[in-house]
Amino acid sequence: MALEFAESQRFNPKEIQLFARILCNDISQYPENEISSSGYVLHSLEASLWCFLNSGSYSESVLKAVNLGEDTDTTGAITGGLAGLYYGFEGIPEEWIEVLARKEDIEKLCRKLKDQLMK
Structure with a gap:
């Protein structure tokens, strides 16, 4: 489905080749040892999709991403975004939310965004 969309939008064929593991294959079926989370943008995207597709909850997805090693903050952040x-x-563990640094600032930004979206 993603490949058909990319082709219908006339994506550059060279870009499609770069994304072939995601667009042409089922990334979730790759074994963990074939997933790289090096920080290279395509590796981060592949690793994040793999973690999300091979997990059943927000916390499992993010923990899987961090446990891959390498560029854990990038992979964890992307995976957290997808899982979120x-x-x-509601899927984010309450104990994770409670210990957020600058939690009040984040909540303030969320309220501000919500207000802007409701206009």
Whole structure:
């Protein structure tokens, strides 16, 4: 489906080749030892998708990403974003939310964004 979309939008064929592992294959079926989380943008994207697709919760997705090693903050952040979109705020463990640095600032930004979206 993603490949058909890329082709219908006339993506550059060279770019499609770069994304072939994601667009042409089922990334979730790759064994963990074939997943790199080096920080290179395509590796980070592949690793994040792999973690998300091979997990059943927000926390499992993010922990899987961090446990891959290498560029853990990048892979964890991307995976957390994907998992957050899918599982919602309610899917994030409460104990993780409670220990966030600058939690009040984040909540303030969230309220501000919500207010802007509601206009």
